[in-house]
Amino acid sequence: MTKHKRKSGPFQFMQFSVIGVANALIDIGALNLLLILFYTDDRAMLLLYNTVAYTLAIINSYFWNARFTFQHTAKGSNRQRILFIIQAIVSLGVNNLVFIGANALMEVIGIPNWLRYNVAKGLAMFLSFLASYFMIKYVVFRRKKGKN
DSSP: OOSSOOOOHHHHHHHHHHHHHHHHHHHHHHHHHHHHHSOOOOHHHHHHHHHHHHHHHHHHHHHHIIIIITTTTOOOOHHHHHHHHHHHHHHHHHHHHHHHHHHHHHHHTTOOHHHHHHHHHHHHHHHHHHHHHHHIIIIISOOOTTOO
16 A cells, blocks of 8 residues: 555645646736737737747646655656647647637627637636646656556
8 A cells, every 4th residue: 555645536636736826827828928019910920929828827836746645556658658749739739729719709709809809718717627637637647557
């Protein structure tokens, strides 16, 4: 029997969510800072800004989730790092797709720029957060069968 009981279920999701709030602050903060410093309405530049903001948040996510949320299964192996990068790229794709898609939809219905960027970013963060959690839990830091 191992010394530490594996964290899972609601407590693990709660830890992931707390770290997710910090990631969200980094993500939306970086996006808004870029928009304040270098305002644009160009979709390609918005995509670049969103990618930079999301990348900063995902680096923070890896650091804290590997040390706390998934500490009993995070080995820091090359395999886990590669899987984490793959899930980050998939989550970034979800994030960018939702951000640009929601932004375009809200533009058509006439929502002001600042509001639509932030609402689109919030929706993108939420959906990529869910995708990321399940990929990290069941692919990146999954527990090997037969281990308690």
